[in-house]
Amino acid sequence: MTQHLQHLYEVLSKVDGYVYPNEIELNWSILIVLYPYITGLVAGAFILASLERIFKLHVLRPTYGIALLTALSFMLVATMPLVSHLGKPFRAYEIMVTPHLSSAMAIFGFVYLWYLMVVLLLEIWFDYRCDMIIWAGETTGVKRFLYRAFSLWTTDISPKAVALDNKLGYIVTIIGVPSAFLLHGYVGFIFGSIKANPWWSTVLMPVIFLFSAIVSGIALVMLVYNVITRIRKVKIDMPCLDAIASYLFYILLIDFVLEGLDQIHRIYEAEESFDVLHNLVFGRLFFTMFIMQGLIGTVAPLLTLGTLQFYKPKEKIRKVIYMVIPALILVGIFFMRWNVVIGGQLFSKSFYGYTDFKIGLIGTEGYLMAAFWLIVPFAILSFLLWLFPPWKKKDEEHEVQNA
Amino acid sequence: MTQTRSKVTRRNFFKAGSIIVGGIAVASALTPFDGVLFATERPKGKGEWYGIGIDINKCIGCGKCANACKLENNVPKDPFYFRSWVEQYTIKNDGTILVESPNGGIDGFKQSVPDADIFKSFFVPKMCNHCAKSPCVQVCPVGATFETPEGIVLVDENYCIGCRYCVQACPYGCRFINPEKGTAEKCTLCIHRLEKGKNPACFEMCPTEARIYGDLNDPDSKINYFLKNHTCMVIKPNLNTGSKLFYNALSPEVR
Amino acid sequence: MPQHIKRLVSAFAVVIILFLVMQQVLTPASFGKLGHYRADAIPENEMKTLHYAGSAVCTNCHEEMQTDKALGFHAQLQCEACHGPGLKHALYADKFKDKELPDSLKLHKPDQRKDCALCHEINAARIKIVFDTINNTMIHQVNTLKHNPVNKRTNEKVICIDCHNPHQP
Numbered sequence: 001m002t003q004h005l006q007h008l009y010e011v012l013s014k015v016d017g018y019v020y021p022n023e024i025e026l027n028w029s030i031l032i033v034l035y036p037y038i039t040g041l042v043a044g045a046f047i048l049a050s051l052e053r054i055f056k057l058h059v060l061r062p063t064y065g066i067a068l069l070t071a072l073s074f075m076l077v078a079t080m081p082l083v084s085h086l087g088k089p090f091r092a093y094e095i096m097v098t099p100h101l102s103s104a105m106a107i108f109g110f111v112y113l114w115y116l117m118v119v120l121l122l123e124i125w126f127d128y129r130c131d132m133i134i135w136a137g138e139t140t141g142v143k144r145f146l147y148r149a150f151s152l153w154t155t156d157i158s159p160k161a162v163a164l165d166n167k168l169g170y171i172v173t174i175i176g177v178p179s180a181f182l183l184h185g186y187v188g189f190i191f192g193s194i195k196a197n198p199w200w201s202t203v204l205m206p207v208i209f210l211f212s213a214i215v216s217g218i219a220l221v222m223l224v225y226n227v228i229t230r231i232r233k234v235k236i237d238m239p240c241l242d243a244i245a246s247y248l249f250y251i252l253l254i255d256f257v258l259e260g261l262d263q264i265h266r267i268y269e270a271e272e273s274f275d276v277l278h279n280l281v282f283g284r285l286f287f288t289m290f291i292m293q294g295l296i297g298t299v300a301p302l303l304t305l306g307t308l309q310f311y312k313p314k315e316k317i318r319k320v321i322y323m324v325i326p327a328l329i330l331v332g333i334f335f336m337r338w339n340v341v342i343g344g345q346l347f348s349k350s351f352y353g354y355t356d357f358k359i360g361l362i363g364t365e366g367y368l369m370a371a372f373w374l375i376v377p378f379a380i381l382s383f384l385l386w387l388f389p390p391w392k393k394k395d396e397e398h399e400v401q402n403a
Numbered sequence: 404m405t406q407t408r409s410k411v412t413r414r415n416f417f418k419a420g421s422i423i424v425g426g427i428a429v430a431s432a433l434t435p436f437d438g439v440l441f442a443t444e445r446p447k448g449k450g451e452w453y454g455i456g457i458d459i460n461k462c463i464g465c466g467k468c469a470n471a472c473k474l475e476n477n478v479p480k481d482p483f484y485f486r487s488w489v490e491q492y493t494i495k496n497d498g499t500i501l502v503e504s505p506n507g508g509i510d511g512f513k514q515s516v517p518d519a520d521i522f523k524s525f526f527v528p529k530m531c532n533h534c535a536k537s538p539c540v541q542v543c544p545v546g547a548t549f550e551t552p553e554g555i556v557l558v559d560e561n562y563c564i565g566c567r568y569c570v571q572a573c574p575y576g577c578r579f580i581n582p583e584k585g586t587a588e589k590c591t592l593c594i595h596r597l598e599k600g601k602n603p604a605c606f607e608m609c610p611t612e613a614r615i616y617g618d619l620n621d622p623d624s625k626i627n628y629f630l631k632n633h634t635c636m637v638i639k640p641n642l643n644t645g646s647k648l649f650y651n652a653l654s655p656e657v658r
Numbered sequence: 659m660p661q662h663i664k665r666l667v668s669a670f671a672v673v674i675i676l677f678l679v680m681q682q683v684l685t686p687a688s689f690g691k692l693g694h695y696r697a698d699a700i701p702e703n704e705m706k707t708l709h710y711a712g713s714a715v716c717t718n719c720h721e722e723m724q725t726d727k728a729l730g731f732h733a734q735l736q737c738e739a740c741h742g743p744g745l746k747h748a749l750y751a752d753k754f755k756d757k758e759l760p761d762s763l764k765l766h767k768p769d770q771r772k773d774c775a776l777c778h779e780i781n782a783a784r785i786k787i788v789f790d791t792i793n794n795t796m797i798h799q800v801n802t803l804k805h806n807p808v809n810k811r812t813n814e815k816v817i818c819i820d821c822h823n824p825h826q827p
Contacts, residue, residue, distance in 0.1 A: 004582060005481055005483075005582070018490075018501075020488075021482060021483060021485045021507050022577070022578065024483050025579070025580075027570045027571060027580065085566075086566055086585075087580055087584070087585025088564050088565045091545075091562070091563075093684060094547075094684075095544050096677070096681070097680070097684045098546050098689055098690075099545070100545060100546045100694050102437075102440075103542045105542065105544040151662075154665050156660060193542075194538075195538060196571070196573060196574035196642065272641075349574055350502065350576070351658055352502045353502075463784050471738075471743075475709045475743065476706070511775055513781075516782075521782045524783035526783050526784075548695075557699060557703050559696050559699035559702070559703075561699070562699065591703055594703050595707075595708060602712070604709075608736055610734070611797075
């Protein structure tokens, strides 16, 4: 408490110009940066998986299962940063009990549940049910119990049942794509619908969030796939990575163009808020926006991946590129979220000044907490990969034999 | 003859019936989307409906209102939490605008620009606008902030989850999170005083009667007299928040 | 319907029913009576403690001050604007008629230069309109740093109320 106040007095001394007295404190900190970031990773990873399934891009097959499990593990923690930043975390259930329909945040609760329960869990269930039953027969102890429980103690692995699973799974994927779009478009809407804040209030916000989400999700799966193959000591499927890289390039390009459009529109219209935003971008946001998001997160990957479209260097070099570029993109998208969330609060809604922002290492809004919520999904992912290794699936082995 | 008529009526009956049933079905399927319409609807106050008038010409920037508000409502003393505060605007001869509000104006104002450089200077008391289409009410995910039938925007501190979305949505910076309670807090128009027939603290303590309030639906109320006899304006009218805080002599620089 | 689809559907049904039951149980009783909020929140807000009494209450005991004040420029100034919230004082001070008032019931006695400066410190934003239409005067402004800061004979610091009667300035 006193530490919090001490921090605020420190910020007060760094206020530039005039901000409303209640605006000195930054209300949404790093945890709310993480929230759209993690949700975006989910949506993006899922869309990569559905590319394989719906559009029959079988070159992406090696990443299909990984993408789904990545989406699930990040989905499970997506709301945790949000909940842990609440002033009254134990009242969080109210969002589901008495959702206020005019609030984007309340509807998000249902969009989230729909996506988690109806899309992700169902698709994975249909995908793994048959394998879980088989694995249950091959294992013992806790693992066996988990397989049994997760398959809801079903036993039917007749070709007819498996075919039905496949068909239903396919339908779920088709529902899943608009759902993934909805999920992340909605996160964008949470910010884009705040008319009080000119930095957020743009109709393009949901679209920009969506495309940056796809970019970040694809980059994450690429990275995870790289790491997993290295750990499993199997050969990296280069055609698969080449294909992902080219999708990544095109979607990153769309994302870049959309964000450019947004800024051009803002500059051209030069509304009342223009001066304050201009000084914000070239002042307190310069490093995170131009260096981290722009140069490292967008321009460098765009140039590299763009070059790959018409010039293919040796496999060894490409392998390095496919390790480094997704990492850069992930950093870039993180800072994109940062610039939206933090940037939108650094200037006063009076447009007369700027407040300051500093996060500590510890505390509910500190770096450690944020790092924790970033590490947890990877822990969940390792667990899921241990329990449901996509490479040990029956159809997978079958395909390998065929090839 | 009778047969055809009965046929027609029967057909009409089915037609009308299916239209009604279908209409209800569609309407009920769409009700979850009513939320989108929040800010499109006209404010609909019936009976007593409070509005506030502030005369900038009369404000002497003593900060008694801001001080009274803090004392009456147990607002934390630190200069980051205000339900009501006063700003001094100074427009210099070179066109630059200086806005100040040291400790919300509670400790008084020191003129920081020499007279010779001042084009004009004035005080603007700020408080919750008690908007009729309030953005803070619109975004509250759980219904912990709401507009009473009398048009006062309140917070339910026993239900608020402290998500801070309303703080982000308020264009006027009138909300904050109480550091001890962890819930949102804002001006209540001293509803606890109104209920006992007393004026809200800031109105009561204003030495120059720069602020008045009253029933917008009563043609003889103080507020309607004020609106009739002054050229009034709300802050940020472009946002269409349905603000019910009207300022006399509001300069366009005020935001 | 195949067995495993049946299981799945029933699992979903259980979750949905559980959710609906929880929703019923957890929704507060008065929620939705007047709108999408707890109607009880209005009386809860109305029950907050008052601190300011209003000057009508002050007159009950301090009538002489009121008549004094009515003659001067501070006629329309509320007592509590300078003396601070006085409801507690008004309610309980009676019981200490002959005894010393406890500190918690004492009101603020503003005798510092900065207290008067709140309204009377010279400021470009302050000189605007005529307040007292009868005497045709504006609010009086002084530079509190320069306006007789020390007594020239005794060299002691001077406060405003040494010369001005705050109730009838």
